[in-house]
Amino acid sequence: MQARHFGQLILLSALWGASFPFIRIASPAFGPWGLAGLRCALAAAVLALIMRAMRAQWPPRDAWPRLALLSLLTIALPFVLFNAAGLVLPSGYSAILNATVPLFSMLGAAAMAEERLTARRLAGCALGFAGVALLVRLGPVDPRPGVVLAALACTAASACYGIGAILMKRAMLTHQPLAASAAAHLAATLILLIPTAASVPRMQPTMQAAVAVAVLGTITSGLMYWISMRLLREIPATAATSSALMIPLFGVTWGGLFLDEPVTAGMVPGALLVLAATALITGFNPLAWRRPGSA
Secondary structure, three states: OOHHHHHHHHHHHHHHHOHHHHHHHHHHHHOHHHHHHHHHHHHHHHHHHHHHHHOOOOOOHHHHHHHHHHHHHHHHHHHHHHHHHHOOOOHHHHHHHHOOHHHHHHHHHHHOOOOOOOHHHHHHHHHHHHHHHHHOOOOOOOOOHHHHHHHHHHHHHHHHHHHHHHHHHHHHOOOOHHHHHHHHHHHHHHHOHHHHHHHHHHOOOOHHHHHHHHHHHHHHHHHHHHHHHHHHHHOOHHHHHHHHHHHHHHHHHHHHHHOOOOOOHHHHHHHHHHHHHHHHHHOOOHHHOOOOOOO
């Protein structure tokens, strides 16, 4: 893996790490379905404008059914599941459960004979989970049925992301990342259109929630999804999803900078473990940055 790929993974982690607090803010105001629909619509609009500015071509008509199925798996369904969990779970818990994405991707890629299940990658996942546990020190939650269902929803959403990344990588072999990203979000918008419209009477928007939706739609969905699709063309799906391991790290960072949440020296070992885990899974070696032929 090249240094620029690793840098893009860190950028994705930093911005996606901020999405969970935004979901926690916006989901009660717009509802799980409404938030998902609005987020997809904004992302589709931003990507369509970029396509127009770049004079890019939309995917051919016969590719849309497959892209629609992929959008259901990698966009619409996980958005709704994480939004529903955001009504119950603290954002930190959702971020921790989201860190299981690389594990699902790794297992799925091995089952589909896309990638090898190596000891290095298994060790990376183990280190990542250990780092997340050290990094985010959350108190216990009451294991009532609603909390358990919310945790299961986050896990199911992470499985969608992990397995969907493998299928999206296959799609990137025949489609341009920008066109595929725009088409996928447009398809997700259409899929969510009826439930979003049905939830309008129950919406209670606030300025804070509206800003959260705007950021979620334009940046963490639209622009970051495009970047992630570009990465999928160049690195393995498991490596691309390893950014999920760093999301809790940035969640703690944003909380300390903007919400005055405690950031202690005891979190440093967890942060180092997460970075080491990402390097193991992706195969990134900082010592090889300038080595001829390094990839």
